[in-house]
Amino acid sequence: MPRITAAEGQAETLVLRWDSGAESRFPWFWLRDHGQDPDSLDPATLQRRVDTFALDEAIRGEDCTILEDGHALAVVWPGAAEPQSRYSADFLATMAGLLPEAIAAQPGRQPRLWSAAGGLPDLETVPYGEVGEGKPGLRRCLEQLQRDGFVVIEGAPTDEASARALFNHFGYIRETIFGGLWSLSAEMTEHDDTAYSTQYLEPHTDSTYSHDAPGLQCFLCQEFDGKGGESILVDGFALAEEMRREQPENFQVLCEVSVPGRYIEPGVHLRTERPAIRLDGARRLQQVSFNNYDRAPFLLEPARMKAFYRAYKDFHARIVERGNWLTIPLRPGMALVFDNWRLLHGRLGYTGKRVFCGCYHNHEDFESALRTVA
């Protein structure tokens, strides 16, 4: 862990030197705003107690002391009534970019992107009996979800109550227009959607019409008596990264053009829009959204429209390339959980009877589970 070896107060900043030889600068105002002592920060909830907006813009520390052999720092602020602020060296090093951020879901662990080019992952199923409170299976599921974007659980009971209990381990089940735990079969007629049919379903992400598309999607195969119907998974992050390398102009267009999605049935009209590829502030992939069935009309000026169609077609060609597909024949008792912000899913056409139930979770709850369970 980094140790502070020297601290030097300057007009605008405090300069810290680290045992690695690195140097970091912290504005005085920022330091006053980020004290970790109980007067500045609630120790249990980590909610801020400092009144940021009452602070003097020109505040400057009067004195500072390196504590605990370089593992902590204290700053004394001017005025007798002003408290002293304390900081751990780990916190300051993290903020300075010298340590991975603990707020990242599973800091230090990178997703393992997969495609035809880089190789597809093996199917490492997790036995149902291991997925429960305090058992190692849930941690394995979350690790595989973070690494590959999906996990398959085998040997699960096929009744709805057991399915609900299983899926509740990943976060609370989200209520949508399809219900909490929904059923899916070609015999159902409540929702007039392509998913409720026997035909081939092209890989897509769900809920391109939702402002906050579900983060995890869960399926449990309850009955299957027929042929075909394999689930298709595609790693949208891997394909987006390939496009970023091979066709950067197309990648950029898909990061910029907002694509509307819609869902319409009697009494329901959902609609939102976002780019097919969403990045964070550091231009890392955050979410892919692709569902040509649910795309709503939009019109750009002709050159931009043409560029969009070219880029969208490029992405689509990568998505429907069979070599990029992982196909999983889900049979009764098999559950599939996957990251709907990263993976696209589809299904081969089938004959016979196929009954599934499933549900959604919010992405933030999945990320919370990654931070707290795994």
Ligand SMILES: [Fe+2]
């Ligand atoms: Fe879907």
